[in-house]
Amino acid sequence: MSGTRAKIMAATREILESKGAGAVSMRSIAAACGISPMTPYWHFPSREALLEAVCAVAFDEVAEQWRGRERAAEPLADLVAIADLFIDFALARPRLYDYMFTAPRPGARQFPGDFAAGKSPTVNLIVEALTDGMRCGVLRDDDPVGLALTLAAQLHGLVALRHGGRIGIPDDAFRALCHDSLRRIFDGISK
Structure with a gap:
């Protein structure tokens, strides 16, 4: 797993555990990772696919x-x-x-x-x-x-x-x- 993909998944899990699934968005994940808002889409086609991977x-x-x-x-x-x-x-x-x-x-x-x-x-x-x-x-x-x-x-x-x-x-x-x-x-x- 690439470093960026792992970082995105870790940030997603952190948001999911601390705030719940409703708080998980590609923008919030990008902000938490310090990456562009489009970068998560290079690794996951959708929010749902990202949550499913997590x-x-x-x-x-x-x-x-x-x-x-x-x-x-x-x-x-x-x-x-x-x-x-x-x-x-x-x-x-x-x-x-x-x-x-x-x-x-x-x-x-x-x-x-x-x-x-x-x-x-x-x-x-x-x-x-x-x-x-x-x-x-x-x-x-x-x-x-x-x-x-x-x-x-x-x-x-x-x-x-x-x-x-x-x-x-x-x-x-x-x-x-x-x-x-x-x-x-x-x-x-x-x-």
């Missing part, structure tokens, strides 16, 4: 971090560890999280096709942990992609409520709420 890198970073975690020996504990990484990301980078996981984007992966085809680096980890749990007899046999959607949707719903100001509790209490919600789901899918 998202792709961010998804890869998140998946790599999650893959690098220490795996728990117990499948349910591993699922909770994945959930904690999801929660950590949502709490630490709320605007980036909202854009990556909530905003309509041309490159957003869709259920069921993209998830079933293994195209989601984050959902893939949940599917793998669920499959391990089914294989070792801790979880009932079921569709791991559908269950991954259930778990992700539950966490995402709680995060959306938190980001929207509907859940007004400290971070540790929010994490406990998420764990309790997951426990209820686990109770339903455990053998």
